[in-house]
Amino acid sequence: MSNKIMTDKQTGEKHCRCFKRCGGCQLDEPYKDQLERKQQKADRMLSKFAPVNRILPMEKPYNYRCKVQNIYGLDRSKRIISGVYQSSGQKIVAVDDCFLEDERAAPIVRSVKKLMKDMRIPPYDIRSGRGILRHTLIRTSRSTGQVMLVLVTAGAMLPAKNNLVKAMRAAHPEITTIVQNICPDGMPLTLGERDIVLFGKGYIEDELCGCRFRISPASFYQVNPLQTEKLYSCAVEAAGISEGVRVIDAYCGTGTIGIICAKNGAEVTGVELNKSACRDAHKNAELNGLENIKFCNDDAGKFMQAMASKGEGCDVLIMDPPRAGASREFIGCAGRLAPQKIVYVSCKIETLERDLKAFRREGYKVTYIQPVDMFPHTMGIETVCLLERNGEKNEAH
Ligand SMILES: C[S@@+](CC[C@H](N)C(=O)[O-])C[C@H]1O[C@@H](n2cnc3c(N)ncnc32)[C@H](O)[C@@H]1O
Structure with missing residues (x-):
């Protein structure tokens, strides 16, 4: 049996007969209800850290996957x-x-x-x-x-x-x-x-965001370009990029966020485990005529540990880990590098909540939380958080 999409003539909302069997969508309800559901989840899980902004919606929540x-x-x-x-x-x-x-x-x-x-x-x-x-x-x-x-x-x-x-x-x-x-x-x-x-x-x-990116078959690249521009703009703005700011872009994929920061004058080091994505990141720096960004093909945790043991530092750490979130090692070393700001871009709210607690123990306070609806009709919530250094490590939390 093949599927069929039906469009509600009055609301324009679409429904798919494959819903449930295919698993691609998890929500079959009006888009405004989906947004409300996601907002409530974000509030429930994250408002203990800081006020949660309203989720940024899509204007037309269809045909977004690239x-x-x-x-x-x-x-x-x-x-x-x-x-x-x-x-x-x-x-x-x-x-x-x-x-x-x-x-x-x-x-x-x-x-x-x-x-x-x-x-x-x-x-x-x-x-x-x-x-x-x-x-x-x-x-x-x-x-x-x-x-x-x-x-x-x-x-x-x-x-x-x-x-x-x-x-x-x-x-x-x-x-x-x-x-x-x-x-x-x-x-x-x-x-x-x-x-x-x-x-x-x-x-x-x-x-995206005025920069050009090459994408190879195996490289990670965000699947919703319209919302990605909003997501990256929030992340770069939260980072407060200015000329000469030293940025680490951890889990950088094809270098996207770091490249946008470098275009705004930052001195960036990107770190990425996937070889193909890292190769693309190098090419992308060239494609955008940037010399103030370099990339390292390594595990982000190991990279941070090497930096911490050499006593190196950075002003801003941007991190966009996979769904599993960051490792303990990564968070511990980030605490030792002690950047003034950490911008955490997350695609899974449960691991974000866990990692924000761990960062709190490292002496960071969450000051900004912005959910973005990158995946309409699914339960996925993408979130940008800003963490600012507020003092000594706190084991009590
Ligand atoms: C959610 S994606 C973000 C990529 C990029 N920031 C973007 O917006 O396109 C996570 C990236 O982390 C990479 N990755 C996964 N585990 C890693 C690790 N242990 N160390 C470094 N990179 C890792 C993946 O290959 C993927 O490119």
């Missing part, structure tokens, strides 16, 4: 389907259209399915280990119009590769690059180490 991933399989009649794994197992839920995704993605996925059939490219079956195409990743940019298609295969073999690329380009002139990524094993939707560029540059470029 990163779209699809798994391929066969239905009972052996027809090729695309979609996502059911939240409760390995069965594929067919999703032909999704109101979270950039509208350019679904027609590309339809063409991939048609060409798989025409060119006899079987979907990879996770149970038997047979087949070729594991999934596709589509990345799009609204600002530059560029589109990347990544075909993730189980092995190096991709039959009729040249014809496939030719046909995809003919059907979708908007695609600016096509990459084959080879992923022999690993969790669903992960990428392998090896990329083969089949067409174009092998990456796309996007613009």
